[in-house]
Amino acid sequence: MSAVSRQRLFVGLSTLAMLCLCANAARADEIRLKDGKKLYGVIVGYEDNMFKVKTDYGYVLVEKDKIASIIPDSPGQPAKNDPAPKPAAASDARATPPEPTQKEKAAAILTNASGRPELPAANKASTEAKAPAVRTTPAGPKATLVTAAAPPPPPKEDTPESHEEIQGNLYINHQFAFRMYKAPSWQIIDGAGQTLPNAIVAMGTSNESTLLVIGHEKSKDALEPTAQTVEKRLHDVYDNYRLISQRKTVIGGQPAIEYRYQGKADDHDWSGTLSVVAYGGEFLTVMGMTFADTDLIQIQENVIARSIASLDFNVK
Secondary structure, eight states: OOHHHHHHHHHHHHHHHHHHHHSOOTTSEEEEETTSOEEEEEEEEEETTEEEEEETTEEEEEEGGGEEEEEOOOTTSOOTTSOOOOOOOGGGGGSOOOOOOHHHHHHHHHHHHHTOOOOOHHHHHHHHHHSOOOOOOOOSOOOOBOOOOOOOOOOOOOOOOOSEEEETTEEEETTTTEEEEOOTTOEEOTTHHHHSTTEEEEEEOTTSSEEEEEEEEOOSSOHHHHHHHHHHHHHHHSEEEEEEEEEEEEETTEEEEEEEEEEEETTEEEEEEEEEEEETTEEEEEEEEEESSSTTHHHHHHHHHHHHHTOBOOOO
């Protein structure tokens, strides 16, 4: 328990103890707690597993599990100076049973939870229909005075700042501080982060016959073992995967390793390029791919190569 929670608990228990010792017992219910203390007041509500008790000193919330018993002040019994009540008329025997009082409802909630006898059937039916719903709350002792302060208004939600933008044929990512060429026929493919592991952005043609995916790779290894780990994943993506070439290079002024490959996926033959770039102690993966079974393969491969070669990390 934190120091703040412990302080609130001590303040609440001290307040409850003072009210138990000083409250006037006249015309009030007697609430006996499991620790031996007594509280006098009128039960006016029940919510969130707590009884709301009106005392001479204000309102108090008492947790149900801390109460041993509730003894009503028996308002139906005549006072010493009052005449004896008149017998009820015969027609009253068929009248609708009176609505249970708030303290009867409170007693029913308490006794039903502890295994004691329930209210009579007539009062029980009315209680079930109109008693407030009990909602589960975290366990723990609570005893605090109720305040009438209104809850603060919810904070205004700021519009999230965009971390990327397109300027003509240039894609700029401010979060990862890079920019690169985007072909005029390419468009940003939404949801890349949800569908592709570690993806930052995906772009390509509208029919997705040519794609370029940029990803963010975290690894404590050096460039070469990290690049080999990424390249091995391609074996699970493509059928008949074939590595065409591999070379060390420099992209955007940073060391990189480039792989050229071919493979089959989604009933198409693909020609692809995978570049793993060491940058800022981490790695960017740039993977471009296009249909290898069309006459446009050479053109699209040139566009992919131009986009990867244009990668620039001088973005502020």
